[in-house]
Amino acid sequence: MIEIERKFLVTSMPDDVDIPAGTRILQGYLALDDQMEVRIRQYGSQYFLAVKEGSGLTRRETEIEISDRQFQSLWPSTQGRQLEKLRSRISYGAYRIELDRYLGTLEPLLVAEVEFSSVDESELFVKPDYLGQEVTEEEAYKNSSLAIHGIPDELSQKHQIGALPFLMRRGQLHIVIVTNSAQSRWIIPKGHPEPDMTRQEVAVMEAMEEAGVIGTCIPGLRSVCSHKGENTLSIYPLRVTTVLKKWPEMEWRKRVVLPAEKALKMISDPELAECVRRMVARLVR
Numbered sequence: 001m002i003e004i005e006r007k008f009l010v011t012s013m014p015d016d017v018d019i020p021a022g023t024r025i026l027q028g029y030l031a032l033d034d035q036m037e038v039r040i041r042q043y044g045s046q047y048f049l050a051v052k053e054g055s056g057l058t059r060r061e062t063e064i065e066i067s068d069r070q071f072q073s074l075w076p077s078t079q080g081r082q083l084e085k086l087r088s089r090i091s092y093g094a095y096r097i098e099l100d101r102y103l104g105t106l107e108p109l110l111v112a113e114v115e116f117s118s119v120d121e122s123e124l125f126v127k128p129d130y131l132g133q134e135v136t137e138e139e140a141y142k143n144s145s146l147a148i149h150g151i152p153d154e155l156s157q158k159h160q161i162g163a164l165p166f167l168m169r170r171g172q173l174h175i176v177i178v179t180n181s182a183q184s185r186w187i188i189p190k191g192h193p194e195p196d197m198t199r200q201e202v203a204v205m206e207a208m209e210e211a212g213v214i215g216t217c218i219p220g221l222r223s224v225c226s227h228k229g230e231n232t233l234s235i236y237p238l239r240v241t242t243v244l245k246k247w248p249e250m251e252w253r254k255r256v257v258l259p260a261e262k263a264l265k266m267i268s269d270p271e272l273a274e275c276v277r278r279m280v281a282r283l284v285r
Helices: 068-078 119-124 143-149 199-211 260-266 270-283
Strands: 002-009 023-032 036-043 046-053 058-066 082-092 095-102 110-116 159-169 172-179 213-217 223-227 231-243 255-259
Touching: 002 119, 023 068, 023 143, 036 068, 036 143, 046 068, 058 068, 082 143, 110 119, 159 199, 159 213, 159 270, 172 199, 172 260, 172 270, 199 213, 199 231, 223 270, 231 270, 255 260, 260 270
Parallel strands: 159 231
Antiparallel strands: 002 058, 002 110, 023 036, 023 082, 036 046, 046 058, 082 095, 095 110, 159 172, 172 255, 213 231, 223 231
């Protein structure tokens, strides 16, 4: 089963939201790496073994029910990779918000998850005010990471949103890249999440401010990369409709519009270049 889910931090719940008592969850990890985890879970009076593949917004999950005895036999093997929480389900229009209140050493962490039927639907979701910073792409807020490392430091400055502006010239895909503010290396327009804006809206804003281009993001297309295993960058392709002659950051950034392969050679960060290369490959299919 493909799981499409966005995750948000919750600082406090308003008094007018009815929060059920919640179901107790015990969760432990038998094995995990960057792309796969094997987990056992006690959910109320039921027990499950699950394999999750991938990370971020879209993941593949295979889950089977196991017996109490099987769970108890496997539980000691998750020592050092366990967590406990209470899960409450809250109705919000057509959606169901799952609020997790972590217990033990993870208290008072509150995290909310919302599941969607498609990536497009997830992009259109307008969250209620009590859902705060989005941490869908933050590795430190994955349950497996919480079970091992505990509550993470504030990561708002470690998650960025980038735009990959592109256009066709003479039948060839061109992309727009810019320098950093010191004009020492070539990058793509990027910035930090904004609380009242969708990720695609941030990408559009950064493309205009840093690169002086106006356009629209392609629904459902996104690439995610990590810089040295720490900073996470979500890149959204932006179809350029207008290239401005003047723009807000033109005094301290250079801008070029080049065929994709030439532009890729100018990006010095190999992780960023590879992430952009993957997105370019999807655009030229």
